[in-house]
Amino acid sequence: MNSSLITTKTQRHKEKHYEVSAPSVTQWWSWFKDHHEDTKSTKKNDMSSDGNNFRSALVIGYGNTLRGDDAAGVRVAEELARRHPALRCLSVHQLTPELAHDIAEVDRVFFVDADAMADHVYAESVEQTPARSVRSHSLSPTSLLSLARDLYGHAPRQAHVIGIPAREFDLSEDLSPAARTGVAEAVECVGAMLERS
Amino acid sequence: MTKTITISPVTRIEGHAKITIALQPNGDVAETRFHVNEFRGFEKFTEGRLMWEMPGITSRICGICPASHLVTSAKAGDDILAVEVPETAEKLRRMLTLAQWLQSHALSFFHLSSPDFLLGFDSDPATRNVFGLIGHDKELALKGIRLRKFGQEVIEILGGRKIHTPWTVPGGVRDPLTAENRDRMLAWIPEARQTVGIALETIKKVHAKYKNEITEFGNFRSLFVGLVSKDGALEYYDGFLRIMDGNGNTIADKLDPKKFEEYFGEAVESWSWLKFPYFKQFGYPDGMYRVGPLARVNICDFIETPEAEEERKVFKKLSGNVGVVNNSFYYHYARCIEMLFAVEKIEQLLNDPAILGTTIRSQASINRTEGVGFCEAPRGVLFHRYKVNKDGVIQQANLIIATAQNNIAMNRTVHQIAAHFIDGKKGKITEGMLNRVEAGIRCYDPCLSCSTHALGQMPLHVELFDANGSLLDSVTRS
Numbered sequence: 325m326n327s328s329l330i331t332t333k334t335q336r337h338k339e340k341h342y343e344v345s346a347p348s349v350t351q352w353w354s355w356f357k358d359h360h361e362d363t364k365s366t367k368k369n370d371m372s373s374d375g376n377n378f379r380s381a382l383v384i385g386y387g388n389t390l391r392g393d394d395a396a397g398v399r400v401a402e403e404l405a406r407r408h409p410a411l412r413c414l415s416v417h418q419l420t421p422e423l424a425h426d427i428a429e430v431d432r433v434f435f436v437d438a439d440a441m442a443d444h445v446y447a448e449s450v451e452q453t454p455a456r457s458v459r460s461h462s463l464s465p466t467s468l469l470s471l472a473r474d475l476y477g478h479a480p481r482q483a484h485v486i487g488i489p490a491r492e493f494d495l496s497e498d499l500s501p502a503a504r505t506g507v508a509e510a511v512e513c514v515g516a517m518l519e520r521s
Numbered sequence: 522m523t524k525t526i527t528i529s530p531v532t533r534i535e536g537h538a539k540i541t542i543a544l545q546p547n548g549d550v551a552e553t554r555f556h557v558n559e560f561r562g563f564e565k566f567t568e569g570r571l572m573w574e575m576p577g578i579t580s581r582i583c584g585i586c587p588a589s590h591l592v593t594s595a596k597a598g599d600d601i602l603a604v605e606v607p608e609t610a611e612k613l614r615r616m617l618t619l620a621q622w623l624q625s626h627a628l629s630f631f632h633l634s635s636p637d638f639l640l641g642f643d644s645d646p647a648t649r650n651v652f653g654l655i656g657h658d659k660e661l662a663l664k665g666i667r668l669r670k671f672g673q674e675v676i677e678i679l680g681g682r683k684i685h686t687p688w689t690v691p692g693g694v695r696d697p698l699t700a701e702n703r704d705r706m707l708a709w710i711p712e713a714r715q716t717v718g719i720a721l722e723t724i725k726k727v728h729a730k731y732k733n734e735i736t737e738f739g740n741f742r743s744l745f746v747g748l749v750s751k752d753g754a755l756e757y758y759d760g761f762l763r764i765m766d767g768n769g770n771t772i773a774d775k776l777d778p779k780k781f782e783e784y785f786g787e788a789v790e791s792w793s794w795l796k797f798p799y800f801k802q803f804g805y806p807d808g809m810y811r812v813g814p815l816a817r818v819n820i821c822d823f824i825e826t827p828e829a830e831e832e833r834k835v836f837k838k839l840s841g842n843v844g845v846v847n848n849s850f851y852y853h854y855a856r857c858i859e860m861l862f863a864v865e866k867i868e869q870l871l872n873d874p875a876i877l878g879t880t881i882r883s884q885a886s887i888n889r890t891e892g893v894g895f896c897e898a899p900r901g902v903l904f905h906r907y908k909v910n911k912d913g914v915i916q917q918a919n920l921i922i923a924t925a926q927n928n929i930a931m932n933r934t935v936h937q938i939a940a941h942f943i944d945g946k947k948g949k950i951t952e953g954m955l956n957r958v959e960a961g962i963r964c965y966d967p968c969l970s971c972s973t974h975a976l977g978q979m980p981l982h983v984e985l986f987d988a989n990g991s992l993l994d995s996v997t998r999s
Contacts, residue, residue: 388584390578474652474655475666495563
């Protein structure tokens with residue numbers, strides 16, 4: 325993956341501040357097709373799924389599946405699990421402390437979540453800085469990485485938040501069109517990032 | 522005119538809530554309110570769905586106690602089918618219920634509340650959390666996570682990784698337990714016992730250290746409500762309702778839980794989405810009652826496992842001559858006793874040959890148009906009532922959740938703590954002061970879940986107003 329297409333949180337906010345758009349999925353997809361025209365083939369995916377990149381990674385999709393677009397992260401994890409049998413995918417309601425153990429066992433982790441503020445799918449590096457805040461029964465990706473490091477002595481080499489545009493959070497088991505498109509794109513995005521790294 | 526302090530949202534509880542404290546001109550507390558800002562509305566959402574879907578739907582209400590909704594919903598389905606659940610299925614459901622207690626209580630005790638106890642209510646808020654706990658006692662934090670993981674593993678073994686897939690179904694359960702999986706769970710027991718022992722030692726030391734907080738954290742007389750077995754033992758899956766007053770007198774016993782709406786009403790206040798259940802006989806708000814660990818350990822005559830029963834006897838001595846432990850700070854102790862009970866009882870169930878039985882589901886079609894399910898969720902007794910048509914389509918659903926049942930008591934607790942610890946004359950919000958108010962709420966471990974958590978939606982904003990409504994102080998936690 326072209327590293328310039330993965331932004332850090334700080335970079336992304338800076339880009340917003342200066343009104344420079346973060347790389348859009350359209351941009352990302354165009355770049356991706358130029359470099360990996362055959363990646364969408366099932367055969368290629370199946371072969372890749374047996375590779376180390378997939379076995380050493382963890383995808384955590386989280387959200388409330390009764391709350392419309394909040395389910396987007398869960399849907400991505402479910403689809404990735406279906407496509408890539410070697411990839412460990414967890415679908416959870418929220419991030420809880422015991423996930424630190426699973427995270428400490430991999431080299432790369434993807435936190436996939438709905439984002440009410442996003443207007444496109446993005447892949448953002450999670451800053452590997454010590455987190456010191458725990459607000460409720462649920463933790464943040466940064467907190468979980470810190471927990472993995474502090475408790476088990478190991479945090480993944482790379483950690484990403486995959487954000488999916490989310491618009492509707494009313495009680496529903498359906499995704500909005502924006503979230504539905506975002507889920508499909510995020511599945512491709514994570515798959516491609518794993519293929520390339 | 523009064524001053525108003527607002528704490529919004531309350532940290533280290535689930536969901537969205539805030540606290541406002543109105544002060545008199547002289548700085549004394551005039552009124553307090555624990556607001557819940559989110560409307561649930563799940564009951565309406567479920568209308569038109571098939572009764573068979575309800576366990577799978579309602580278990581997705583909450584990420585913290587899905588198994589309790591799963592069991593309660595399936596029991597409402599049993600009632601509609603008018604079936605008796607096979608022995609093995611009931612034992613497996615019982616084990617699932619206890620695993621839910623263990624998983625939830627471990628999170629509450631080790632990671633949400635123990636930073637207050639072990640690091641101090643006045644310690645640096647930046648480190649008064651699980652990370653500070655790791656710095657203080659890494660082994661304890663690790664053991665807490667492992668204990669929660671044990672509960673989670675039991676749930677996953679029984680229900681699959683996707684707990685929201687309805688393993689517990691009307692009539693029984695979907696799959697039997699294998700000997701291999703039984704042994705996997707049994708292998709956890711020694712470590713779980715040891716960890717619970719450490720938790721009990723820890724909380725007893727805390728009692729000696731925080732006498733002031735213990736005196737003021739929700740120390741008032743109220744009713745206590747929970748399930749007991751037919752012989753009076755601590756119950757979690759079936760049994761009868763018992764109501765005890767704040768003097769230790771049993772004022773109602775062997776009540777049929779399926780008739781809960783006859784005994785309890787629900788008041789509504791304009792400033793909170795969370796309803797205020799009360800005991801009808803005493804009216805609102807005098808019919809205030811508490812549910813959950815403190816109530817359960819208070820009202821039962823005994824606990825059926827030996828070590829937990831020994832702890833219950835020690836617990837009861839805290840009541841002095843009153844006969845019932847009225848202080849909400851002791852929710853934590855009761856929670857630890859229940860963790861011990863859960864570990865002992867899960868071991869008993871796993872060693873019961875019936876647990877590997879393969880007759881696990883009673884088949885029937887719709888035989889009643891109304892059914893009620895109930896069980897003791899980690900935070901208290903939970904009820905589901907469904908009305909269905911002849912095809913099993915939900916016409917009406919009513920869910921009474923445990924956290925709501927503690928609503929009046931939580932408000933009373935906030936008032937008591939605020940009146941004691943907040944010095945309104947200074948006009949400043951201090952972390953220690955706020956945290957005591959929040960910690961009072963955390964005694965109940967309220968779960969206002971059912972909420973979305975999309976990125977960037979949980980700020981903490983606190984404001985303090987003077988008697989003229991002018992802003993004196995404002996605190997935002999990132």
